[in-house]
Amino acid sequence: MAHARTALSVNLNKVALVRNTRHLGIPSVTRAATLCLEAGAAGITVHPRPDERHIRAHDVHDLAALLKAWPGREFNIEGNPFHNLMDFVRALRPHQATFVPDAEGQFTSDHGWRFPDDAGRLRPLIDECRALGVRVSLFMDAEADQMAAARAVGADRIELYTEPYAAAHATPARAGQLRRFAQAAQAALDAGLGVNAGHDLNRDNLTDFLRAVPGVSEVSIGHALIADALELGYAETIRAYNRCIADAFA
């Protein structure tokens, strides 16, 4: 079956990280969002961590307001629903909430939810999001045998945690990782889930990933993309990432 082209959601955490080192409001997170959307980003992602080391609560509110002027573009808020994520979801009703099982103060995301262990406590929060009209994506390791359980708990999508693939991309382990991610994505699709992907995706590894892994609806990319934007500017960077996606579907 032919799949729709993958949407690029730009994660702006690292713009906020730089901004927070002074009290001057630069670089501006909302200005970055506008420039990325103008250049063709399909959406904006943020992961407001409880310690506010980068994205702060006001950024999430400012971006939700900004996205209202961009119909068809999506706002994705990531976080742990047992910490601060649900407050944002209830107040702002983003297009998508991505549940991530990070500890408070965690260095960066490094694993997904586990089933059956997490099912009971996730189900009511997923139900609440869906009642609010918010799509739920669960951050998951690339394990095919976990996908039916992610669907059974009520999720709309899963986000494949791609760091193990990214770390293997320049090594002989790449082919094995791609097989693992393709099997996990196919299992998710077979279970009726949409498939997102993210973490350490970049201009070098993105096209190979999308060629090998079926049916990826959205990639959220932050760290490498913002690093590229420091050199190329936001507009050229978004065009470059969209070319990587287009090449995978050519």
Ligand SMILES: CC(=O)[C@@H](O)[C@H](O)COP(=O)(O)O
């Ligand atoms: C969920 C995920 O894989 C990453 O988006 C993560 O949110 C990045 O967070 P940091 O930018 O804090 O490393």
Ligand SMILES: NCC(=O)COP(=O)(O)O
């Ligand atoms: N969900 C992944 C994301 O938003 C960005 O991850 P990264 O590109 O900053 O590693």
